[in-house]
Amino acid sequence: MLYAFELSGEHPLIPAAEVLSVLTSRGLEYSVSENYLSCLVVDIFSNDPKVTDEDIFLMMRNEMPDILAMTHAISKVIDITDVDEKQILSAAERFFAADYLKDGETFVVRAKRLGDNSVLKSVDLEGKIGGRIYRQGFRASLKNADVTFRLTLTDKAVFGVLAAAVDRGAYEHRSPQKKPFFYPGVLMPRVARALSNIAGAQKDAVVVDPFCGTAGILLEAGLLGAKAIGVDAQEKIIIGATANMNGYAQSTGQLLSKEERENGFDPIQYDLFVGDACGLPFEDEIADAIITDPPYGRSAAIKAESLERLYDESFKEMFRVLKPGKKAVVVSEIEVEGFAGGAGFEIENIYKQRVHKSLTRTITVLKKA
Incomplete structure (x- = not known):
């Protein structure tokens, strides 16, 4: 039909x-x-x-x-x-x-x-x-x-x-500045949702974001019914990400009242950790999908010695924790095919998204054979 x-x-x-x-x-x-x-x-x-x-x-x-x-x-x-x-x-x-x-x-x-x-x-x-x-x-x-x-x-x-x-206006209620914890420079909810769908996020799937930041990606994956697991190097960011994940009803995507949050009303399934993307605290092949937006600049709070080492080791970790046949979607300002190929991934698609005059995102869809 x-x-x-x-x-x-x-x-x-x-x-x-x-x-x-x-x-x-x-x-x-x-x-x-x-x-x-x-x-x-x-x-x-x-x-x-x-x-x-x-x-x-x-x-x-x-x-x-x-x-x-x-x-x-x-x-x-x-x-x-x-x-x-x-x-x-x-x-x-x-x-x-x-x-x-x-x-x-x-x-x-x-x-x-x-x-x-x-x-x-x-x-x-x-x-x-x-x-x-x-x-x-x-x-x-x-x-x-x-x-x-x-x-x-x-x-x-x-x-x-x-x-x-489709009520696309519902995503505006989850725009970054309206969330319980706001941090600039994050993906907009519609983009995060689309990438979650491309990666295969759905009910009961385990979705991992090794650079979770304020959990914008994990929130959209969690609203699809996935179990969202995130890691970030900064404790204060994980605290903010926790507030965001606790802030919305899983079934509706609507912002919860203070009383509903305190009572654990309609929660999203998630676990967040302070940790290092170069050494993820997970067993092999636990993830049904990986979706992430790694840091790009020198000011990023990372434990790696250099941005190159961060990408090299984090891609190897992503490959390790992802199940065979599943996808990873990576958002970056740099080309990542070399890091992905070196870790063992196959390149499925590469999309360019112009954000503004000085910023073009590269969205790379990877598959673990």
Whole structure:
């Protein structure tokens, strides 16, 4: 079954990589059908005969909105045409609304432009498509519709039924300056969540961050249900990271009240340690994923003799504690392929993210064979 994911414009590649990684980690098979401007169309299925198309739709509707950070909306595809009014309306004539609407249910049509599609007026199309559905015997409701039909205008016109819209504003509630402990220069929550998904963080997975800082990455991994384990060289940072991990409800990602924190309400699973990333206090192969943002400058409080030694030994430690077949995602200002290869990792992907004029992040996705 085809699904369309409307992607954010935060990066040309990472949003799609996040979607595909989540599908894989949740046991679904997929084939990329089309990769349009800010819209990824994927054929999603399962090799498990117990998992039906309806099960997959419910997963897209109920689970994915709370998982994905760089997706705006998910639709089950009905038809794909050229961005041409006649073709779009012809598609609206061909489909059977009763396949998507039950007796008595109401509908609404919403159109979304991605890129320059000003040649077509979204409001006119919404009304014209709605008219065709109305003539099949169903009532429209602009405010409280049971089913939303969505027309996504990108390189093509993707017509479908909306499975879910993602509340990306929820991540703003966890922006660094709003957390119980703030320290500048950390990853924004949406980036941390996307990287957690790419690494394979999910319920009951053990996720390790050997340079955890204020636990921004571990918080997002923990909200996915993972057991978050972090190490940092500075005790004061670990104290702040503890406050951050205790500050949010695992099930909602919302900031807890003082009373809820004191009573241990809906806690995230985590362990934090003061320690050295060059000698992690863990047994071999305990991690299902590693996600980390190591220090770059001379002022970083590290126990290594040099930044080169820090990277060399910490990558060897990451390789040691990671399970075979699992991923590590490393954010850096420098190229790390040499350190990663020397430790035994395979390079899966490298993404560049321009933060501002003087800072470009390199995000390196590694795999332990």
